[in-house]
Amino acid sequence: MSQHPVLTFTPEGIYCPAGDFYIDPWRRVDRALITHGHSDHARWGMGRYLATHDALPVMRHRLGEITAEGMAYGEERMIGNANVSFHPAGHVPGSAQIRVEVAGQVWVASGDYKVIDDGLSTPFEPVRCHHFITESTFGLPVFHWEPQKAIADELNAWWRTCADAGKTALLGAYSLGKAQRLITMLDPSIGPILCHTAVENTNAVMRAQGITLPETTLADKDVTAKAHPRAMVIAPPSALGSAWSKKFGAQESGFASGWMAIRGIRRRRAGDRGFVISDHADWDGLLWAIKNTEAENIYVTHGYTDIFTRYLNDSGWNAQVIPTQFEGENLDASDDSGEAA
Amino acid sequence: MKAFAALFNAIDQSTKTTIKINALADYFNQADDVDKIWTIALFSGRRPKRAVTTTRLREWAAEVAGIPLWLFEECYPIVGDLAETISLVLPPNPTTDNRPLSQWINDLREVYKADEAAKKAFVLDAWARLGGTERFIFNKLITGGMRVGVSQKLMTRALARATDRDEAELAHRLMGNWHPDDTTWHTLIEADDASADASRPYPFYLAYALEDGPEALENPADWRAEWKWDGIRGQLILRGGEHFVWSRGEELMTDRFPELGRAADYLPEGTVLDGELLVWHAGADHPSSFNSLQPRIGRKTVPKKLLSEAPVIIHAYDLLEWQGNDIRHQPFAERRAVLEQACASLPPDAPVKLSPQLPFDNLSDLHRYRDGARDAHAEGLMLKRSDSPYLAGRKKGDWWKWKLAPLSIDAVMIYAQSGSGRRANLFTDYTFAVRDGDALVPFTKAYSGLTDKEFREITAWVRKNTLQRFGPVRQVTPHHVFEIAFEGIQASPRHKSGVALRFPRMLRWRKDKPLEEANTLDDLNEMLRIYG
Numbered sequence A: 001m002s003q004h005p006v007l008t009f010t011p012e013g014i015y016c017p018a019g020d021f022y023i024d025p026w027r028r029v030d031r032a033l034i035t036h037g038h039s040d041h042a043r044w045g046m047g048r049y050l051a052t053h054d055a056l057p058v059m060r061h062r063l064g065e066i067t068a069e070g071m072a073y074g075e076e077r078m079i080g081n082a083n084v085s086f087h088p089a090g091h092v093p094g095s096a097q098i099r100v101e102v103a104g105q106v107w108v109a110s111g112d113y114k115v116i117d118d119g120l121s122t123p124f125e126p127v128r129c130h131h132f133i134t135e136s137t138f139g140l141p142v143f144h145w146e147p148q149k150a151i152a153d154e155l156n157a158w159w160r161t162c163a164d165a166g167k168t169a170l171l172g173a174y175s176l177g178k179a180q181r182l183i184t185m186l187d188p189s190i191g192p193i194l195c196h197t198a199v200e201n202t203n204a205v206m207r208a209q210g211i212t213l214p215e216t217t218l219a220d221k222d223v224t225a226k227a228h229p230r231a232m233v234i235a236p237p238s239a240l241g242s243a244w245s246k247k248f249g250a251q252e253s254g255f256a257s258g259w260m261a262i263r264g265i266r267r268r269r270a271g272d273r274g275f276v277i278s279d280h281a282d283w284d285g286l287l288w289a290i291k292n293t294e295a296e297n298i299y300v301t302h303g304y305t306d307i308f309t310r311y312l313n314d315s316g317w318n319a320q321v322i323p324t325q326f327e328g329e330n331l332d333a334s335d336d337s338g339e340a341a
Numbered sequence B: 001m002k003a004f005a006a007l008f009n010a011i012d013q014s015t016k017t018t019i020k021i022n023a024l025a026d027y028f029n030q031a032d033d034v035d036k037i038w039t040i041a042l043f044s045g046r047r048p049k050r051a052v053t054t055t056r057l058r059e060w061a062a063e064v065a066g067i068p069l070w071l072f073e074e075c076y077p078i079v080g081d082l083a084e085t086i087s088l089v090l091p092p093n094p095t096t097d098n099r100p101l102s103q104w105i106n107d108l109r110e111v112y113k114a115d116e117a118a119k120k121a122f123v124l125d126a127w128a129r130l131g132g133t134e135r136f137i138f139n140k141l142i143t144g145g146m147r148v149g150v151s152q153k154l155m156t157r158a159l160a161r162a163t164d165r166d167e168a169e170l171a172h173r174l175m176g177n178w179h180p181d182d183t184t185w186h187t188l189i190e191a192d193d194a195s196a197d198a199s200r201p202y203p204f205y206l207a208y209a210l211e212d213g214p215e216a217l218e219n220p221a222d223w224r225a226e227w228k229w230d231g232i233r234g235q236l237i238l239r240g241g242e243h244f245v246w247s248r249g250e251e252l253m254t255d256r257f258p259e260l261g262r263a264a265d266y267l268p269e270g271t272v273l274d275g276e277l278l279v280w281h282a283g284a285d286h287p288s289s290f291n292s293l294q295p296r297i298g299r300k301t302v303p304k305k306l307l308s309e310a311p312v313i314i315h316a317y318d319l320l321e322w323q324g325n326d327i328r329h330q331p332f333a334e335r336r337a338v339l340e341q342a343c344a345s346l347p348p349d350a351p352v353k354l355s356p357q358l359p360f361d362n363l364s365d366l367h368r369y370r371d372g373a374r375d376a377h378a379e380g381l382m383l384k385r386s387d388s389p390y391l392a393g394r395k396k397g398d399w400w401k402w403k404l405a406p407l408s409i410d411a412v413m414i415y416a417q418s419g420s421g422r423r424a425n426l427f428t429d430y431t432f433a434v435r436d437g438d439a440l441v442p443f444t445k446a447y448s449g450l451t452d453k454e455f456r457e458i459t460a461w462v463r464k465n466t467l468q469r470f471g472p473v474r475q476v477t478p479h480h481v482f483e484i485a486f487e488g489i490q491a492s493p494r495h496k497s498g499v500a501l502r503f504p505r506m507l508r509w510r511k512d513k514p515l516e517e518a519n520t521l522d523d524l525n526e527m528l529r530i531y532g
Helices: A058-062 A150-162 A178-185 A198-206 A263-269 A283-293 A304-314 B002-012 B017-032 B033-043 B054-065 B068-081 B084-087 B101-112 B116-129 B132-142 B152-163 B168-173 B185-190 B260-265 B290-297 B306-309 B332-343 B363-371 B452-464 B521-531
Strands: A006-009 A014-015 A021-023 A031-033 A047-050 A068-071 A074-081 A080-090 A096-102 A105-109 A131-136 A168-170 A193-195 A232-235 A251-256 A273-274 A297-303 A318-321 B224-227 B232-239 B242-247 B271-278 B311-323 B350-356 B380-383 B399-403 B406-417 B427-436 B438-445 B466-470 B472-476 B481-486 B488-490 B499-502 B505-509
Touching: A014 B363, A047 A058, A047 A080, A058 A068, A058 A198, A080 A150, A080 B185, A080 B472, A131 A304, A131 B185, A150 A168, A150 A178, A150 A273, A178 A193, A178 A198, A178 A232, A193 A198, A193 B017, A198 A232, A251 B271, A263 A273, A283 B306, A304 A318, A304 B068, B002 B017, B002 B033, B002 B132, B002 B380, B017 B033, B017 B152, B033 B101, B033 B185, B054 B068, B054 B084, B054 B116, B054 B132, B068 B084, B084 B132, B101 B132, B116 B132, B152 B185, B152 B311, B168 B185, B224 B332, B232 B260, B232 B311, B242 B260, B260 B311, B271 B290, B290 B488, B290 B499, B311 B332, B332 B350, B332 B452, B406 B438, B427 B452, B427 B481, B427 B521, B438 B481, B438 B499, B452 B466, B488 B521, B499 B521
Parallel strands: A021 A031, A031 A047, A047 A068, A105 A131, A131 A297, A168 A232, A168 A251, A193 A232, A251 A273, A297 A318, B311 B350
Antiparallel strands: A006 A014, A014 A021, A074 A080, A080 A096, A096 A105, B224 B380, B232 B242, B232 B271, B271 B311, B380 B399, B406 B427, B406 B472, B406 B481, B427 B438, B466 B472, B481 B505, B488 B499
């Protein structure tokens, strides 16, 4: 059995010496395995890309001409001496954890994940391993997500109140994943769903790959509140409060993100309403996932790494912080980073 | 608690004043009198006696949440609010409870006297029954400080709407020392005012900043000028054989400034002065710096030594009540005339001094005064319209403050720490250094002055340029230069740099300046020599 670590942490990103490839690299490398299409994971400029079949359409849409190959969930492939497979991460459609096995030693790089079924992404599956790389975006015990149904009720109640008051409801959400998840949660009997270009383009990519989404209308320059009374508008957060949003007339705005759990952040960012909904695991979700990998060695990136790592060590795991150049999907990073907090 | 929680959510979820006022007015129209008075009390910073210490609350919350105490303590600064942290770590709970707000407050009052086991049982039961906002409010009832963007102004407007009473009158009624435990809605809001508490202050009239200079004012002859002092705004009340001292933040400070009691020897009953509390040594012809007042602010009782080291006076600039009559409606010039008369025969050692008016003929006189403000130990000028009544709160038009341009220095950011509450997960608190040869000497922290966008930009930069972590503090690559503005500078042996700044803040991010052009320790010492 090899004594060398299967995955190492380099300035380029997570590297597998046995297979000579990188996972979600942030510098240009020849061979990149990609967990999902958000732009802080799938970057431009790699020689070859490998991802799940379901992740590829969005990557091609965002990165343009790339040399890329797809794999099915669970399919195995030898790259050099490494046996590689992709497993559902439940983060956004097509998102994967990447399992790498070398000489009987199994590592899993989980990318971003959530453990509940959002009705849109293939649900998270724990993968047994010896070494597990986990994010910790919401790795504090103050983050507990409500069931999706409860948030959907809250969202639709707000929409209905706005519509009845003659106002347009504008909801800020990241255009890949979160936006589509929200759309599926809306009750179309309340009114029409309008989408900002960035969102509608991603909708089109997903529909083309066979994902069913409720009917939406592109909110291009001819679309007005007058022509679409009682509308719900889904847009990237940066579009809220912009000149573009003014054409919807009397309106209320909301923001959908796990960060909305904290009142201070909600008041800073949410406009009128904050909805606590995230494509990342909450505290219990992270711990559940880690337990179910049965891994003893945990590598913590992205988020409250120091605190989460200390907790894991106190609780009997062998955990360490992995410094990353891009530390966190943070709601305050630029909106076009594709993040999906 | 449901109705109050709904009100809280309506206010908390909105940034629009009209929505908040409507929600409050609706609540005041519907709620029970006891709930109403408690609502006013809570939103103005009053609260029931603390039945449980926060130490116990933290321990119990960690226990119920099944997490170690250290982990709870790590969460608290990130969330920024103890009551909220507790609500969030406890297992989510969708239930609500029918007991009204005042019932919960009564229960808390009862449990105040109980032993610890009973207290714990009560709190744990409440946590299990209440979910969401109700649980948060319950915690707030214990920990205090229900700040939800309800200003005094907003509250009085809503009350005026709900009760058909005059806003300014309501503002006055809400001032001072009342507590729901010893008054009622009727007494506070509706009853004739004859029995009003002798200690009750008037709402302070607050000036707006004059950004563009006095050229913006029409007709200089209509205005009066005086120094703007750098102390604590205060109101001295002489009524019923007693004296009361109030801060602008409506804090009763009588016991902190016992020397002001002697004012009753020189001024008649039924007098209320508006002025500045300042340290002023016997025989001195000017006040001491704000720094020398600082040790007096935090102390509830004052040792003799401190009393003689930092004696405080009130520098009076307005008269609100005279011979028991509220004279706020009179023109400023008339109030001043009475004030000057009242102060005419004060001996030099009286704890009241008259803040002088500054005669001027034209605008260039005003500019000259302002330029000399630092030499006069003032922080700028106040300009007041001669015919202005004494209004309540911050009102534009009649009173202006025209402050000195602050001192400033270009400094290097060397540490960053994330903020809390509204600024959680942003790096907003920085430590700055000046150059000393090749070394960097930290000399101040600053938290404010940048836009949210700039904070976001720096936060992203800090993440990529962290050299070392010390708990929540990041040491970053010395690179960015900021212009730090401050109001004063003092020698301070407690600080590594040997100086302490008054009210430091970031004036601008000097992206144009390389590290080498930041100021030096010598520059800082030179400022200390000139302005210290």
